[in-house]
Amino acid sequence: MTAAVSLVVLLAILGSSIAVAAGMGLTGVVLNQLFSSMPLTRVLGELTWSTTSNFILTAIPFYIMFGEILLRSGIAERMYASLMQWLSWLPGGLMHSNVGACALFGSVSGSSVATAATIGVVAMGEIDKHKYNEPLFLGTLAAGGTLGILIPPSINMIIYGVMTDTSVPKLYLAGFIPGFILTVLFSLTVAIACIWKPHWGGNKVETSWDERIRTLPDLLPPLVLLMIVIGAIFYGVATATEAAAVGIVGALAITAWRRRLTLTMLRDVCEATVRTTAMVVAILVGAFFLNVVIQTIGLTQQLSRLIAAYQLTPTQVLLAVIALYLVLGTFMEELSMMISTIPITTPLMVQAGYDSVWYGILIVLLIQTAMISPPFGINLFVIQGIRGRGKLSDVELGSAPFVIALLIMIAIICIWPETVMWAVRVFG
Amino acid sequence: MERLQEVATRVSRAGAIAGGALLLFASIAICIDITTRYLFAWTLGGADELSGYALAISSAWGLSAAVLTRSHIRIDTIYVRVRAQARAMLDLLNLAVFVFFFALITYYAWGVFRQSWQSDSHSLSEIQMPLIVPQGLWVAGLAFFVLVSAMLLVRGLRSFLGRDLDALFAAIGSKSAVAEAQEEVENVERAFEAERLEHERLERERLEREKKS
Numbered sequence: 115m116t117a118a119v120s121l122v123v124l125l126a127i128l129g130s131s132i133a134v135a136a137g138m139g140l141t142g143v144v145l146n147q148l149f150s151s152m153p154l155t156r157v158l159g160e161l162t163w164s165t166t167s168n169f170i171l172t173a174i175p176f177y178i179m180f181g182e183i184l185l186r187s188g189i190a191e192r193m194y195a196s197l198m199q200w201l202s203w204l205p206g207g208l209m210h211s212n213v214g215a216c217a218l219f220g221s222v223s224g225s226s227v228a229t230a231a232t233i234g235v236v237a238m239g240e241i242d243k244h245k246y247n248e249p250l251f252l253g254t255l256a257a258g259g260t261l262g263i264l265i266p267p268s269i270n271m272i273i274y275g276v277m278t279d280t281s282v283p284k285l286y287l288a289g290f291i292p293g294f295i296l297t298v299l300f301s302l303t304v305a306i307a308c309i310w311k312p313h314w315g316g317n318k319v320e321t322s323w324d325e326r327i328r329t330l331p332d333l334l335p336p337l338v339l340l341m342i343v344i345g346a347i348f349y350g351v352a353t354a355t356e357a358a359a360v361g362i363v364g365a366l367a368i369t370a371w372r373r374r375l376t377l378t379m380l381r382d383v384c385e386a387t388v389r390t391t392a393m394v395v396a397i398l399v400g401a402f403f404l405n406v407v408i409q410t411i412g413l414t415q416q417l418s419r420l421i422a423a424y425q426l427t428p429t430q431v432l433l434a435v436i437a438l439y440l441v442l443g444t445f446m447e448e449l450s451m452m453i454s455t456i457p458i459t460t461p462l463m464v465q466a467g468y469d470s471v472w473y474g475i476l477i478v479l480l481i482q483t484a485m486i487s488p489p490f491g492i493n494l495f496v497i498q499g500i501r502g503r504g505k506l507s508d509v510e511l512g513s514a515p516f517v518i519a520l521l522i523m524i525a526i527i528c529i530w531p532e533t534v535m536w537a538v539r540v541f542g
Numbered sequence: 543m544e545r546l547q548e549v550a551t552r553v554s555r556a557g558a559i560a561g562g563a564l565l566l567f568a569s570i571a572i573c574i575d576i577t578t579r580y581l582f583a584w585t586l587g588g589a590d591e592l593s594g595y596a597l598a599i600s601s602a603w604g605l606s607a608a609v610l611t612r613s614h615i616r617i618d619t620i621y622v623r624v625r626a627q628a629r630a631m632l633d634l635l636n637l638a639v640f641v642f643f644f645a646l647i648t649y650y651a652w653g654v655f656r657q658s659w660q661s662d663s664h665s666l667s668e669i670q671m672p673l674i675v676p677q678g679l680w681v682a683g684l685a686f687f688v689l690v691s692a693m694l695l696v697r698g699l700r701s702f703l704g705r706d707l708d709a710l711f712a713a714i715g716s717k718s719a720v721a722e723a724q725e726e727v728e729n730v731e732r733a734f735e736a737e738r739l740e741h742e743r744l745e746r747e748r749l750e751r752e753k754k755s
Binding site for chain 1: 555558559561562563565566568569570572573575576580590591593594595596597598600601602603604605607608611614615617619620621632635636639642643644646647649650651652653676677680684716720722723724726727729730731733734
């Protein structure tokens with residue numbers, strides 16, 4: 115009963131387009147009035163202070179800022195030009211450079227939108243130059259961009275880690291192998307499509323070993339930043355949050371070296387960072403409050419009892435959760451979807467016997483799928499925005515094969531959980 | 543009313559930039575902290591605590607920048623499918639809920655601040671920060687956000703009563719995800735434009751040098 119009412123209240127409030135942050139807060143207030151005699155709103159001040167001054171959460175603005183600086187540092191274009199030399203001999207040509215560049219940029223960026231936007235802007239001019247099949251080319255960018263949150267660092271993993279009390283370094287470790295497999299799967303998708311229809315693959319790109327060697331140093335800045343950020347975490351020199359701060363200083367150094375460090379640039383970085391941070395933190399505050407209410411009124415326990423009553427097996431719970439996210443992902447904004455659901459689904463999954471690190475990776479993969487599945491997929495909008503011509507349906511069509519690749523990836527980690535947990539066990 | 547919004551926009555931008563600068567300094571402080579800790583097994587201490595305060599203050603002050611640029615995420619599946627009149631009402635409702643929930647937060651946040659003030663609380667660390675400093679800036683940011691949202695609500699109501707729905711949508715309407723994505727793209731393109739110009743300049747210089755020699 116409580117569960118049904120709660121769900122209806124939440125859906126009614128969020129459905130009427132009230133901002134997710136305020137909407138979750140209001141849901142909390144309403145549920146508190148309905149089901150508990152304790153005035154939980156009194157904790158709001160202390161809760162907001164302790165949440166927003168939490169050192170672990172400072173990783174969120176740090177990684178956002180890191181990305182904003184990288185964007186303005188000019189490393190992406192040179193990196194792309196170099197990968198063009200190295201990867202375009204494969205069937206599908208530059209589309210492999212798109213996937214590769216996204217993976218490499220994703221390994222320093224913690225955001226999928228930023229990855230898709232950055233590589234998208236760099237790559238877009240090449241469609242006409244080399245006569246690629248336009249939808250498929252766009253699909254590689256939209257899908258490749260999603261690698262930003264799977265390959266560490268990842269803002270989504272930090273939020274998941276904080277909300278579910280899971281170790282962020284472990285999540286990072288767990289993300290590497292699936293990130294690598296998925297990159298290969300994306301490239302394989304391109305190769306299969308272009309072997310099937312060779313004219314989709316466009317004209318040949320001029321490459322030479324001289325050029326390959328000459329542009330090799332352009333791959334260094336992202337690799338060096340990756341080594342510093344990830345290396346610092348795994349050698350125990352710095353925590354995941356501290357590593358983000360190191361990343362900022364490293365990115366600033368590269369920007370200065372490229373002579374791009376100006377006051378205007380810093381001002382833009384600060385403003386953009388704070389605006390995005392405030393938006394994310396507002397949702398988190400709403401979610402943490404709703405979470406307190408949900409726990410007080412015993413909602414999670416009720417749901418577990420319900421599952422026990424229906425005698426659902428772990429596999430059935432898993433399939434139900436996957437189905438839930440695939441449906442929600444078609445129409446809900448991805449970040450809000452994650453923050454508003456994991457307080458409920460994570461305890462259920464852990465109780466059903468799944469590891470919370472493994473589940474974190476599953477959630478990230480499901481969010482990636484949501485990002486490129488129509489009608490609401492943020493990466494589809496980003497790529498269409500860069501393209502600035504034609505219909506959105508081209509991007510949706512071109513992303514469809516990669517949705518299948520993502521579903522295969524989800525199946526892989528479900529059938530062989532070791533693909534996620536191996537690295538955690540060996541290095542964790 | 544327009545003047546008021548202009549002032550609010552300017553203050554919130556300044557707040558956002560100051561908040562960002564605070565985060566930037568915090569990250570530099572953390573780097574120094576890590577370096578001295580690793581090399582000399584000694585730290586000044588407090589860098590992580592200070593960056594926590596930086597997050598609280600900057601996110602409180604960033605809230606108003608986000609509401610003025612209509613950046614707070616809303617789920618507009620239904621919103622885009624109803625008549626303009628109904629959409630306008632949903633926009634007003636959204637702001638009303640914002641004002642309500644964050645006024646509640648600010649009220650209790652004031653309580654937290656007052657408590658620290660009365661008991662002269664200091665943080666339990668080497669730096670012993672008097673908590674009223676970060677909490678004061680934090681509660682001020684929250685209060686400013688509530689004021690700005692209330693102002694926007696009044697503005698929206700006036701447009702609504704004056705049947706000027708276009709003005710209402712421009713001030714408080716839900717920005718579609720497509721528009722949101724477009725902004726992100728423009729952001730990237732602006733950043734790259736500078737790089738291109740710089741690249742062209744270097745190229746020109748190189749050509750001139752070659753011509754001379």
